[in-house]
Amino acid sequence: MSRLIIVSNRVAPISEGGPAAGGLAVGVYDALKETGGMWFGWSGDVLTSGQPQIALEERGAVTFATIGLLRRDYDQYYRGFSNATLWPAFHYRADLVQYDRHEYEGYSRVNAWLAQQLVPLLREDDVIWVHDYHLIPFAQALRAAGVKNRVGFFLHIPFPASQVLLAVPPHRELVQALCAFDLLGFQTRPDLRAFCDYIVNEAGGTTALQPDGLTRIEAFGQTLCAGDYPIGVYPDEIAELAKAGERGKPVRTLKSTLHGRKVIMSVDRLDYSKGLVERFRAFERLLDHAPAQRNKVSFVQIAPPTRADLHAYQDIRLRLEAESGRINGRYAELDWTPIWYIHRQYERAVLAALFRASNVGYVTPLRDGMNLVAKEYVSAQDPGDPGVLVLSRFAGAAQELSGALIVNPLDIDGMADALGTALAMPLAERLARYHDMMAQLRENNVSVWRDRFMRDLGRVSVRQGVSVPPLERAQG
Ligand code: ADQ
Numbered sequence: 096m097s098r099l100i101i102v103s104n105r106v107a108p109i110s111e112g113g114p115a116a117g118g119l120a121v122g123v124y125d126a127l128k129e130t131g132g133m134w135f136g137w138s139g140d141v142l143t144s145g146q147p148q149i150a151l152e153e154r155g156a157v158t159f160a161t162i163g164l165l166r167r168d169y170d171q172y173y174r175g176f177s178n179a180t181l182w183p184a185f186h187y188r189a190d191l192v193q194y195d196r197h198e199y200e201g202y203s204r205v206n207a208w209l210a211q212q213l214v215p216l217l218r219e220d221d222v223i224w225v226h227d228y229h230l231i232p233f234a235q236a237l238r239a240a241g242v243k244n245r246v247g248f249f250l251h252i253p254f255p256a257s258q259v260l261l262a263v264p265p266h267r268e269l270v271q272a273l274c275a276f277d278l279l280g281f282q283t284r285p286d287l288r289a290f291c292d293y294i295v296n297e298a299g300g301t302t303a304l305q306p307d308g309l310t311r312i313e314a315f316g317q318t319l320c321a322g323d324y325p326i327g328v329y330p331d332e333i334a335e336l337a338k339a340g341e342r343g344k345p346v347r348t349l350k351s352t353l354h355g356r357k358v359i360m361s362v363d364r365l366d367y368s369k370g371l372v373e374r375f376r377a378f379e380r381l382l383d384h385a386p387a388q389r390n391k392v393s394f395v396q397i398a399p400p401t402r403a404d405l406h407a408y409q410d411i412r413l414r415l416e417a418e419s420g421r422i423n424g425r426y427a428e429l430d431w432t433p434i435w436y437i438h439r440q441y442e443r444a445v446l447a448a449l450f451r452a453s454n455v456g457y458v459t460p461l462r463d464g465m466n467l468v469a470k471e472y473v474s475a476q477d478p479g480d481p482g483v484l485v486l487s488r489f490a491g492a493a494q495e496l497s498g499a500l501i502v503n504p505l506d507i508d509g510m511a512d513a514l515g516t517a518l519a520m521p522l523a524e525r526l527a528r529y530h531d532m533m534a535q536l537r538e539n540n541v542s543v544w545r546d547r548f549m550r551d552l553g554r555v556s557v558r559q560g561v562s563v564p565p566l567e568r569a570q571g
């Protein structure tokens with residue numbers, strides 16, 4: 096029987112009701128439950144000494160295989176090359192790229208080591224699906240260890256234009272490593288195009304669109320396929336969560352504090368790719384240019400800390416604290432706070448209910464692979480009285496959500512105008528936009544994303560002539 100093996104940097108913590116986090120965890124966990132299989136990755140523990148050991152935990156048809164990282168490995172592989180080199184480069188922030196050759200060696204070493212840990216757990220006909228930028232060399236490492244199974248890769252973040260990727264010194268090795276996978280999945284067509292552009296113009300390879308929609312790639316002596324697979328959500332489940340929370344305490348507290356004022360809502364990890372400073376300034380510009388909005392609308396920004404041990408993240412936090420303080424100092428009144436900046440995490444159900452209670456979803460990253468918050472915001476709306484999504488053209492989600500007001504996050508006046516338009520939009524137009532977007536979200540929900548990838552991974556020709564039987568469903 097063919098099992099599915101998911102490999103990701105972090106294995107999502109799973110509670111009784113399923114995973115706590117968004118898209119990836121929910122979608123992938125579902126697939127694992129259906130096919131049976133294993134989720135392999137870092138436990139989240141950082142060890143100061145000793146030899147990390149794999150911990151195995153069975154839950155129904157799914158095995159969770161997790162392992163800790165030694166401090167040096169964490170510093171070089173995770174904090175260093177993954178998050179201080181690749182993350183900024185892939186989000187077009189060449190100015191923030193820090194490169195250290197030893198960190199890159201650590202990144203390659205940890206990938207090889209993780210692959211070696213996985214090998215003894217593999218069966219001959221397992222299908223392996225690797226996730227995200229932390230694990231670009233993983234297939235190469237598996238091949239070096241003699242593994243011949245089918246291996247696919249999905250990149251959750253953007254793939255940058257060649258001229259930006261060239262800022263990462265080992266760019267060629269990284270792309271060569273990607274070519275060791277059988278199937279590469281990107282969030283959007285522009286990401287796939289950027290990859291193909293590198294293959295043709297930097298690597299001297301070829302790309303060809305096949306009748307089945309996949310792009311066949313030949314480069315570095317390898318043949319593989321690539322496609323775009325925009326990740327989705329389960330819109331109807333989010334809608335139910337949001338409705339169930341409508342009368343809950345967080346929404347009641349929000350409404351009683353607002354006294355009938357409108358609310359603009361943003362939720363992001365506190366990351367410089369999310370465009371928070373520009374967003375705060377555009378809200379300020381709205382108050383500048385439209386005095387009638389003063390004391391009539393509040394902007395709630397929920398942004399829990401991430402990667403707080405990196406300087407760029409400490410910096411964005413300080414800048415935001417300064418901006419929210421400055422703007423509130425300028426406009427607040429005794430009974431009105433313009434910006435509520437909340438530096439913490441909330442449960443998914445609470446977020447969904449807050450989305451539903453707000454008039455505008457304000458999602459304006461400078462770059463984002465997809466941005467699930469945009470999809471969650473739309474899903475959570477009241478079908479009889481939906482809010483409006485203001486969405487950056489640089490979020491992958493903008494390729495699908497044409498019912499949003501699409502903005503350029505660098506155009507502060509343009510964003511302020513869009514906020515004004517959203518706050519004043521008549522019900523008929525809000526309904527039309529909402530229905531358009533919900534239809535799209537339902538058509539490409541997270542099961543569709545996963546099934547398309549798995550189907551294509553099952554179809555691509557397999558290296559070294561190994562044939563793999565189709566995935567079987569687990570019993571019951
Ligand atoms: P992220 O950069 O983390 O994901 P996003 O897609 O928005 O960005 O996903 C964040 C998830 O975390 C959402 O499900 C959201 O609800 C949740 N979340 C955010 N803030 C929260 C808070 N304060 N409390 C609780 N939950 C919160 C990466 C890529 C994205 C891509 C996803 C999935 O950067 O572009 O869409 O992976 O592929």
